[in-house]
Amino acid sequence: MTQFLSAADLRHAIELKAAHPDATLIAGGTDVMVGLNFGHRQESRLIDISRVAELREWSRDGDTVRLGAGVPYTRIVEELGGELPGLARAARTIGSAQIRNRATVGGNLGTASPAGDALPPLLAARASVEVASSRGTRAVPAREFFTGPGRSVLETDEIVTSVRLPVAAGPQQFAKLGPRNAMVIAVASVALTLDPEHRRVGCSAGSAAPTPVAAAEAEEFAAAELDWTGGELPAPVLARFGGLVAGATSPIDDLRGSAGYRRHAVAVLARRTLTWAWQELWRS
Amino acid sequence: MEAGESLLFLLRERVGLPGSKNACEQGECGSCTVYLDGTPVCACLVAAGQAQGCEVVTVEGLADGDELHPVQEAFVEAGAVQCGFCTPGLLVAVHDLLARCDDPDEPQIREALAGNLCRCTGYEKIFDAVRLAAGRSR
Numbered sequence A: 001m002t003q004f005l006s007a008a009d010l011r012h013a014i015e016l017k018a019a020h021p022d023a024t025l026i027a028g029g030t031d032v033m034v035g036l037n038f039g040h041r042q043e044s045r046l047i048d049i050s051r052v053a054e055l056r057e058w059s060r061d062g063d064t065v066r067l068g069a070g071v072p073y074t075r076i077v078e079e080l081g082g083e084l085p086g087l088a089r090a091a092r093t094i095g096s097a098q099i100r101n102r103a104t105v106g107g108n109l110g111t112a113s114p115a116g117d118a119l120p121p122l123l124a125a126r127a128s129v130e131v132a133s134s135r136g137t138r139a140v141p142a143r144e145f146f147t148g149p150g151r152s153v154l155e156t157d158e159i160v161t162s163v164r165l166p167v168a169a170g171p172q173q174f175a176k177l178g179p180r181n182a183m184v185i186a187v188a189s190v191a192l193t194l195d196p197e198h199r200r201v202g203c204s205a206g207s208a209a210p211t212p213v214a215a216a217e218a219e220e221f222a223a224a225e226l227d228w229t230g231g232e233l234p235a236p237v238l239a240r241f242g243g244l245v246a247g248a249t250s251p252i253d254d255l256r257g258s259a260g261y262r263r264h265a266v267a268v269l270a271r272r273t274l275t276w277a278w279q280e281l282w283r284s
Numbered sequence B: 001m002e003a004g005e006s007l008l009f010l011l012r013e014r015v016g017l018p019g020s021k022n023a024c025e026q027g028e029c030g031s032c033t034v035y036l037d038g039t040p041v042c043a044c045l046v047a048a049g050q051a052q053g054c055e056v057v058t059v060e061g062l063a064d065g066d067e068l069h070p071v072q073e074a075f076v077e078a079g080a081v082q083c084g085f086c087t088p089g090l091l092v093a094v095h096d097l098l099a100r101c102d103d104p105d106e107p108q109i110r111e112a113l114a115g116n117l118c119r120c121t122g123y124e125k126i127f128d129a130v131r132l133a134a135g136r137s138r
């Protein structure tokens, strides 16, 4: 018998998780329910956090957006395209309308799949993940959140409450490769951000390593080599950038693609997203 | 009720509303699409307890007595129903699409219905039905 506990508010959710660290949180349920329906998961307890109002809000504080962990993707697409275009673009590629109406960034972080599509935009934007438990709160850089496929630094009594992201300081792009336009697990994905004022580049790849990865060397290379006064994007810079992003990955062979194909795809997607973002920058 | 069971199981097996269909139980096919507090969701991915106190509208709730909803009529007229297994979910999804936008273009229709699989029709008749219903609702 599974016990179903419904958290009324955030404090209650934290109390329940402290009392039952073995319980499974359920937000949108789009990962949890698949496991339950197929008997892959046998939960002794579910803690429903889908009604926790504090998790379902977002707010803007100066140059930062605090995005509640339980805001469904549909709302991110509809409400945050201006502030967080990279995450909104990625959210729009997730599942179907029915999935996006329920599924959340908190659930994507909780599942910690290397193919989680909301994750590369968080790494590229240098977001931080806010976590709460009865012991207090802490903020973890998104780039340090994941420790392996399905694993993160989250302790058993902790809940992700929100993600803090800088409001976009320039163009942000996301590209995902898969056999169809909708309802696909990415074979590879790349998120990219440009901050022309501070001459900074953010770049992260998904589905190409045990966790989503930031491409730090590629970011530094592009920041130094791009002509931030408005020049062309030289082909050698673009090629080297793609190569460096691919170099940050460590893909595997699986039924969705071989390691070599994935590495190649990451390089192509990295070149493409940089090209799109650069064009967008100088169009405006 | 068992805590881990889905809203779909609750609707079909306990409440006796078999309109919403159970095909994949993993969110892939959309045949279980229902409104949950006005938002279309896959009922197979909602834990029954999560729906407590919420308003649920299934395909059974679209018609007004014996009077079919215009979206349902359009499906019949356009020949968008073959085996009919996908139809209840599609009706809810199309009902929602047209409530949000009364003149959807082709990409909008495809994006809205990407989560509803049909093995029979090849989708063209379904798109015809959407355009027919949209034209009438304007």
Ligand SMILES: Cc1cc2nc3c(=O)[nH]c(=O)nc-3n(C[C@H](O)[C@H](O)[C@H](O)COP(=O)(O)OP(=O)(O)OC[C@H]3O[C@@H](n4cnc5c(N)ncnc54)[C@H](O)[C@@H]3O)c2cc1C
Pocket (backbone or CB within 6 Å): A024, A025, A026, A027, A028, A029, A030, A031, A032, A033, A034, A049, A069, A070, A093, A094, A095, A096, A099, A102, A103, A104, A105, A106, A107, A108, A109, A110, A111, A115, A116, A117, A118, A158, A159, A160, A161, A183, A184, A185, A186, B026, B027, B028
């Ligand atoms: C048909 C289908 C298509 C999909 N397509 C995509 C896709 O294209 N891209 C993609 O990335 N994913 C996809 N998914 C997977 C899933 O939708 C995402 O991972 C989604 O973000 C999960 O969010 P959720 O709120 O539904 O999570 P849930 O299922 O509620 O939870 C997932 C995990 O996270 C934990 N959790 C939830 N909230 C929190 C929190 N606040 N703090 C800590 N832990 C938490 C849960 O305990 C659980 O372990 C798809 C799923 C389905 C069924």
Ligand code: FES
Pocket (backbone or CB within 6 Å): B021, B022, B023, B024, B025, B026, B027, B028, B029, B030, B031, B032, B033, B042, B043, B044, B045
């Ligand atoms: S049965 Fe729910 S989506 Fe297929």
Ligand code: FES
Pocket (backbone or CB within 6 Å): B080, B081, B082, B083, B084, B085, B086, B087, B117, B118, B119, B120, B121
């Ligand atoms: S009519 Fe048979 S699945 Fe659509």
